[in-house]
Amino acid sequence: MSANSDLTAAAIVKEFGADRSRLLDIVEQVQRRFGHIGDDAIQAIAMELGIHRVEIEDMISFYAFFNREPRGRFRIRLSKTPISFMKGAKEVALAFEKALGLSLGETSADGAFTLEWTSDIGMADQEPAALVNATVLTALTPGDVPHIVAALRQRGFDSDPSANPPYARPEATLPKAVIKSSIVKLGPLLSGLSGRTDGIGAALALSPDKVIEEMTKSKLRGRGGAGFPTGMKWRFTRKAVGADHYVVCNADEGEPGTFKDRVLLSEFPDLVFDGMTIAGYALGARHGLLYLRGEYAYMWDVLQEVLKNRRGLGLLGENIGGREGFDFDIRIQLGAGAYICGEESALLESLEGKRGAPRDRPPFPTERGYLRQPTAIDNVETFACAARIMEKGAGWFAGFGTAQSTGTKLMSVSGDCAHPGVYEVPFGITLNELLDMVGGSDAQYVQVSGPSGQSIAPKDFGRRIAYEDMSTGGSMMVFGPGRDVLEIALQFADFFVAESCGWCTPCRVGTTLLKQGMEKIVAGRATLADIAEMESLGNTVMRMSRCGLGQTAPNPILTTMRNFPELYEAKLAAAPFTPRVTLHDALREAVAVQGRESATGEI
Amino acid sequence: MDAETFRFTVDGINVEATDGQSVMEACDAAGIYIPRLCYHPDLKTSGTCRVCTCKINGRNSAACVTPAAHGLVIENDTPQLTGDRRAIIEMLFVEGNHPCPYCVASGDCELQALGYRLGMVAPQQPYQSPVRKIDATHPDIYLDHERCILCARCIDASQMEDGKTVFGFEGRGIAMRLNVDAKGGLGDTQMAAIDRAASVCPVACIVVKRDSYRVPNGSRRFDKSPIGSDIEARRTGRKS
Numbered sequence: 099m100s101a102n103s104d105l106t107a108a109a110i111v112k113e114f115g116a117d118r119s120r121l122l123d124i125v126e127q128v129q130r131r132f133g134h135i136g137d138d139a140i141q142a143i144a145m146e147l148g149i150h151r152v153e154i155e156d157m158i159s160f161y162a163f164f165n166r167e168p169r170g171r172f173r174i175r176l177s178k179t180p181i182s183f184m185k186g187a188k189e190v191a192l193a194f195e196k197a198l199g200l201s202l203g204e205t206s207a208d209g210a211f212t213l214e215w216t217s218d219i220g221m222a223d224q225e226p227a228a229l230v231n232a233t234v235l236t237a238l239t240p241g242d243v244p245h246i247v248a249a250l251r252q253r254g255f256d257s258d259p260s261a262n263p264p265y266a267r268p269e270a271t272l273p274k275a276v277i278k279s280s281i282v283k284l285g286p287l288l289s290g291l292s293g294r295t296d297g298i299g300a301a302l303a304l305s306p307d308k309v310i311e312e313m314t315k316s317k318l319r320g321r322g323g324a325g326f327p328t329g330m331k332w333r334f335t336r337k338a339v340g341a342d343h344y345v346v347c348n349a350d351e352g353e354p355g356t357f358k359d360r361v362l363l364s365e366f367p368d369l370v371f372d373g374m375t376i377a378g379y380a381l382g383a384r385h386g387l388l389y390l391r392g393e394y395a396y397m398w399d400v401l402q403e404v405l406k407n408r409r410g411l412g413l414l415g416e417n418i419g420g421r422e423g424f425d426f427d428i429r430i431q432l433g434a435g436a437y438i439c440g441e442e443s444a445l446l447e448s449l450e451g452k453r454g455a456p457r458d459r460p461p462f463p464t465e466r467g468y469l470r471q472p473t474a475i476d477n478v479e480t481f482a483c484a485a486r487i488m489e490k491g492a493g494w495f496a497g498f499g500t501a502q503s504t505g506t507k508l509m510s511v512s513g514d515c516a517h518p519g520v521y522e523v524p525f526g527i528t529l530n531e532l533l534d535m536v537g538g539s540d541a542q543y544v545q546v547s548g549p550s551g552q553s554i555a556p557k558d559f560g561r562r563i564a565y566e567d568m569s570t571g572g573s574m575m576v577f578g579p580g581r582d583v584l585e586i587a588l589q590f591a592d593f594f595v596a597e598s599c600g601w602c603t604p605c606r607v608g609t610t611l612l613k614q615g616m617e618k619i620v621a622g623r624a625t626l627a628d629i630a631e632m633e634s635l636g637n638t639v640m641r642m643s644r645c646g647l648g649q650t651a652p653n654p655i656l657t658t659m660r661n662f663p664e665l666y667e668a669k670l671a672a673a674p675f676t677p678r679v680t681l682h683d684a685l686r687e688a689v690a691v692q693g694r695e696s697a698t699g700e701i
Numbered sequence: 702m703d704a705e706t707f708r709f710t711v712d713g714i715n716v717e718a719t720d721g722q723s724v725m726e727a728c729d730a731a732g733i734y735i736p737r738l739c740y741h742p743d744l745k746t747s748g749t750c751r752v753c754t755c756k757i758n759g760r761n762s763a764a765c766v767t768p769a770a771h772g773l774v775i776e777n778d779t780p781q782l783t784g785d786r787r788a789i790i791e792m793l794f795v796e797g798n799h800p801c802p803y804c805v806a807s808g809d810c811e812l813q814a815l816g817y818r819l820g821m822v823a824p825q826q827p828y829q830s831p832v833r834k835i836d837a838t839h840p841d842i843y844l845d846h847e848r849c850i851l852c853a854r855c856i857d858a859s860q861m862e863d864g865k866t867v868f869g870f871e872g873r874g875i876a877m878r879l880n881v882d883a884k885g886g887l888g889d890t891q892m893a894a895i896d897r898a899a900s901v902c903p904v905a906c907i908v909v910k911r912d913s914y915r916v917p918n919g920s921r922r923f924d925k926s927p928i929g930s931d932i933e934a935r936r937t938g939r940k941s
Contacts, residue, residue: 137884149866150866150869150882151882151883151884152866152867152868152869152880152881152882153866153869155869155871155880156869156870156871156880159871159872159873159880160872160873436873453870453873458746458748458763458766460768595874595875596874597874598873598874598875599873599874600851600870600872600873600874600875600876600877601748601749601877602748602749602750602751603749603750603751603752603789603792603793603796603850603851604751604788604789604792606796606851606874606875606877607792607793607795607796607875608792609874609875610829610874610875611792611795611826611827614827631825634788635788635826638784638785638788638789641754641761641781641785642751642754642761642785642788642789643751644748644751644763678827
């Protein structure tokens with residue numbers, strides 16, 4: 099099989115037109131065929147593309163979902179988040195270890211299974227969740243695990259994975275391979291949508307400039323959390339000079355605790371594609387790209403089918419809606435496991451087939467984005483809003499929310515609450531109101547916007563979800579009484595260690611140092627001086643990092659320090675100084691060699 | 702001429718700049734030293750180290766990648782920026798292994814020189830003490846990965862100046878490493894000791910063999926004057 103991996107790899111490169119910018123797809127196809135990307139394949143890809151192997155290794159080694167070494171045919175990835183831990187993921191992990199005879203991180207000797215942790219997979223309302231290859235399992239209990247493993251063993255061993263057609267998922271019928279609809283409460287954006295809206299038709303009745311004017315009038319702002327006015331972004335992109343203009347939909351929904359884009363793409367894909375097509379018309383773009391996070395690969399077939407139908411209906415392709423010269427089509431780019439690719443400039447790098455390292459700005463993507471051409475990158479929800487604005491009018495949209503935050507916001511709610519799921523709420527709603535709605539009124543604190551956001555204590559539950567107060571992408575994790583705040587802050591610190599791209603020093607090194615400092619605090623060994631040092635380090639990382647990841651990575655620590663100082667105080671060591679490494683740990687090797695403890699014990 | 706030049710201020714000092722210059726380039730020409738590490742005047746700016754971060758119009762941005770513009774108000778030499786820059790240098794010191802007293806680059810090392818210039822005493826953060834193998838496969842050059850600070854200079858120099866693409870990165874986050882374009886190590890690449898990529902390393906990661914003590918310790922670049930003094934000398938020579 100691997101004997102001809104070079105020939106197959108070469109053929110795959112040709113399938114993608116020997117286009118360097120499609121390297122992610124090329125590598126993904128090779129891995130699909132052979133389970134990993136071996137040296138022969140790398141050499142062949144390098145030769146066919148006329149680039150160096152070191153450039154290919156640079157890209158591959160960046161993404162969590164690409165393997166240079168053979169891994170299990172069934173790759174089981176357990177979602178590792180504070181929420182999944184609260185719901186029993188550790189017990190599920192133990193059950194998998196037992197059923198497979200493997201430790202986390204290992205591959206079985208027969209090459210059938212790999213078991214490992216992965217960052218949040220977008221199922222926070224139905225944790226513990228896991229990925230088996232591209233298939234999502236949800237609401238797992240330790241009792242499910244033997245059945246899942248038995249089912250995998252039964253169907254796995256006789257099939258040659260290389261014979262599988264692309265995107266076939268033999269594990270799709272596993273126990274617990276069910277994703278429940280997460281919608282709890284709909285508002286004006288998503289209700290009353292029987293069939294397809296006519297946003298595109300409404301847009302075509304206007305000039306592109308008028309469409310952008312309508313966006314501006316609606317005061318729509320980016321739903322990813324940054325809140326940049328969409329009308330302004332589209333205007334900048336339209337005005338920017340370039341051979342081509344691009345519309346990019348950011349569906350790399352990686353912020354732990356958020357899953358509303360998953361809901362939009364699974365239940366309202368046409369609305370999102372309507373929005374992208376409207377943007378294509380407004381910007382004079384012929385190409386749209388949807389960057390779908392690798393964890394959502396299970397949606398691939400369905401979304402391709404939707405696109406195919408749209409082409410059949412004349413909603414994509416040439417002369418859309420009968421408008422001579424309005425040509426627009428959408429390609430889906432699958433990611434490969436990297437939180438940082440939700441950052442728009444890292445996303446662009448990834449779209450171009452490179453490591454997802456953020457770019458320095460200026461130039462901004464509106465000037466030079468995908469392939470250095472003017473590009474408007476918007477969140478999935480933003481496109482859904484844009485489609486509704488065209489259909490119903492800017493005035494209708496601006497009638498909801500607050501003066502500076504018009505419309506509604508989709509909130510992904512998870513954790514200690516009676517009804518986790520997606521809520522469409524008007525901007526301006528207070529956390530208190532939201533907590534009452536979701537059945538989480540006794541919350542000890544709420545993590546708004548995921549680890550990169552803020553830990554909000556009850557004294558601030560009167561704050562509002564709005565750009566002028568608490569701007570958010572929509573992740574809301576509820577932590578009830580008795581949850582260990584510092585332990586959760588440590589888990590978030592660990593998340594940033596796993597997801598820092600490594601490009602810039604403050605984030606690459608700082609995230610690791612922050613995690614180590616937090617470990618010392620949680621262990622009860624930190625002194626007041628250590629905590630002061632941590633705070634200072636956190637502030638440096640925040641001020642000096644290159645992109646939003648590093649600039650927000652210290653947030654869970656800094657905001658819990660501010661809001662729960664008494665918890666940190668309670669953990670303080672009584673000594674003025676404690677060493678980072680205990681004497682016991684320092685002597686561990688010697689103790690092992692000697693076979694006895696040091697005679698004097700802990701000095 | 703006048704039409705093309707414009708002005709901005711750095712710590713209250715007027716700096717003249719021309720279109721297309723970065724803040725760093727304009728300041729260098731004007732004799733104002735902004736501490737920097739990964740930046741090299743002949744190479745593409747990668748912006749990896751963030752040491753040259755200044756407060757530019759109230760926002761922190763790296764001077765090497767920020768285009769100069771008329772009227773910018775820049776803070777460079779402030780206690781907070783110096784502290785943050787020192788913290789970054791400390792991070793690099795604890796991330797790798799940097800034993801200055803017996804390192805071949807001592808006195809010629811930009812990381813060490815910045816430690817002195819920014820007033821680093823002993824790092825407050827825990828040493829990570831990585832164990833990384835030396836690549837000695839090349840007859841004339843060795844790579845000491847424990848010294849690498851991931852500045853990306855060699856990557857660009859090899860690509861743009863030498864036309865070779867010998868270097869690249871591998872991995873992400875704290876596991877990110879310098880990688881070479883051959884499975885068998887540097888010895889199997891096109892690298893030559895006379896390559897530009899062999900001479901741009903700011904530390905002792907890329908070391909040309911049998912050449913390290915041509916200039917003895919004590920007589921090296923930064924043994925004589927602190928890093929940045931060459932740039933500052935331009936300013937003292939100017940009448941203001």
